[in-house]
Amino acid sequence: MKSLKSHFSLITALFSILITLQLFLSLDRVITAYEQTLGENYGIVVVSDSNLSEHFFKKIDASIKEAEALSPKQMLQSLQEHTGDSGINLMELKLPYFYRLRLKHFISPSDARTLGLKLQRETAISRVETFAQQHDTIYRLLQLFKGVIIVITAVLFLVTSLLIIKEMRLWQFQHRERMNIMALFGAPVWLRSAVLFRLAIVDAVIASILATIIFLTIEHYGWVDRILELVQVHVALFDPLTDLPLLFTVAISLSILLASMIVMGHKEEV
Amino acid sequence: MDKIILAENLSLGYTRHETIISKAAFAIDSGSFIFITGASGSGKSTLLKSFFGALPVLSGSLTVGGVDMNGIGSKKLNFLRRHIGIVFQDYKLVKEWTIEKNVMLPLLINGYARDVSELQVEKLLGHVKLSHQRGKYPVELSGGEQQRVAMARALSHNPILILADEPTGNLDEYSSKVIWGLLEGANTQLDATVVVVTHHIPETFGTPYKHYHIEHGDIYEVS
Incomplete structure (x- = not known):
């Protein structure tokens, strides 16, 4: 139960980071497409x-x-x-x-x-x-929108990163005893931390799959597309070819980093 | 006779300013059975920790199994530990693993094949009379049973040196008898060197042994 809870916490934290990242990518794509539309009409x-x-x-x-x-x-x-x-x-x-x-x-x-x-x-x-005045107003609005998105993304990233650090401390505590005992019998570092890395990678894969399902569902039902059509923007919110590998890479890199920090921070206690 | 542990001018402690063992000199023969006694806080466990590299040498020299323990690197230390079996008073079993997996741990670390490891675990769990508990977790066992599991784990990889820290400290008579029997068997039948830190040497102990006593940071042999 405890282990499930800890899995759930890491998956949630990783999932939040992936959703934030994908939202940022999607919004950036929308803004770029909107800028292009404006450029064409201007x-x-x-x-x-x-x-x-x-x-x-x-x-x-x-x-x-x-x-x-x-x-x-x-x-x-x-x-x-x-x-x-x-x-x-x-x-x-x-x-x-x-x-x-x-x-x-x-x-x-x-x-x-x-x-x-x-x-x-x-x-x-x-x-x-x-048509300088009209152009200036639209341009400034766009810049403001971009700025707000960057700030929101940064804040979300910071909050979820803090969640991950908290999680990391919990994991450090949970795995310390087993790693200590394994060290006493001469297990090399890679063997002591193998379980930790396996769990971290499994959590990263689950978080990536969940994030992918969410965005593919949004894309499939076209909920956002209808809104974007009103401003003549046609973009893919989630491109499986580029976004899926990116989400997987970010999630796995973050979880490996987390596990590595736990391993490096581990001190033998007898 | 080969010396498995050799200490010269050995000082140990948790800080440089506070030594617990000071300038000790002793030699332990391969294949011998050693008791180390002393009052609480005398440094018995500290000395034992230095034998498996859990406590660094402050000064002097300590050689275990031909390995110099002064500034020992992790690779060498892991190698040495793969040839040592350790038993603690608080058992140190992995809670989230079954009894079977706990006993198998040194075998997995030493790279034994799965089927060989399973056979060895079966044999050892039979020796400690716990074959029927193999699928259980440590919390499901009594203290005596947990210590028997720890004992089976310490013996599983046929170590050349067995270090036991108060192995029967909190145990019932039956479990204590099993533990002493296994330690004696490891020494007489497998030719392993056994070093036991304890408050009392059992009166009925039948194997020839050497007895060291620690007092005021000094170690001396009791004849």
């Missing part, structure tokens, strides 16, 4: 008197992904009722060229300002609109 509008190629813009800054020429036709159609065909034709000839620049990723406000200045310095460009 555009800088450039006005020029001359017809410019996409190559021209890409040469100005590497973060520019594409330049789309905006057709003034829609705007002119609404004016057609008031001015007539001849006025529209004249206006069409006089109108400058409009371009929407799409970026490779969502850039910071300072990078957006620098890019705006770079574009303005070009003589071929007469006006640049970076």
Whole structure:
């Protein structure tokens, strides 16, 4: 019973660490995907008197992904009722060229300002609109969200690590007697601690399997996907190919570290 | 005759400033039976601990089974301990293991095959009259029975040296008789050197022995 209790405590602590880690990975993935969506939707509008190629813009800054020429036709159609065909034709000839620049990723406000200045310095460009205020607000919100997640993850990690250290002391106490007796009959360190390592590895495997089942269930039923769809984000919260080996590695490394610390901290008492 | 334990100018203690055994010199022959007596706190158990490396030598020299105990490394110490059988007054059995596994411990450590170990355990549990208790755990046995298990464990790997610290201290007459019988048998039939720390030497003890007494940190042979 005592042994089961101690197993349960270590499995719980390891499970909490794995859930925290996986939540962090999933949220980071969501934020990155959301940033990408924002980057795709965000555009800088450039006005020029001359017809410019996409190559021209890409040469100005590497973060520019594409330049789309905006057709003034829609705007002119609404004016057609008031001015007539001849006025529209004249206006069409006089109108400058409009371009929407799409970026490779969502850039910071300072990078957006620098890019705006770079574009303005070009003589071929007469006006640049970076929609700075809107961009700044979204960017800061994202940064705040990221920061909060990092803080929560760090706190959870700290709390569970303290749980593991407490558990380690309990284990040290529980296994001390057996290790002492084995030492008296000349058992080498690896043999004395074999049981400890076996238990630690079994607990790590159980914790990893439990965490995997939880995330696979969430993924299977698509509970979070529905929420993410609202913000046009499509990511895998749990990727078995990359996340499963990572969870196993973290759990086994932590439990081996725990067992090693117990073995190293063991002093023979007779 | 070969000396299995050789002490010269040996000082022992838990701190450098407080020695319990001071500048002792003695030699124990291989295959002999030794009693070490002394009042409580005289240093009998301290001396015995130094024989299996549980207490470091403060000064002087101590050789056990040809191994110098001064600053002995863990590898050498483990090797030496694999050839020693130890019996404690408080038995020191692994609580979470069955009687059978407890007796098997030295055999597993020494790398004996499972079937050989099982046969040896069966034989020894028969000697200590505990064959029927093999699947039980130490807490299910009486003190006397636990000490008989500890005795079987100490003998299981045919050690060259058996160290016993008050082996019959808390035992009933029957268990004490079994323990003394096994210690004598190990000495006469297996030629193991037996060192017993005790308050009293049994009056009916039939095997030839040497008797050392500890008093005021000094060890001397009682003739």
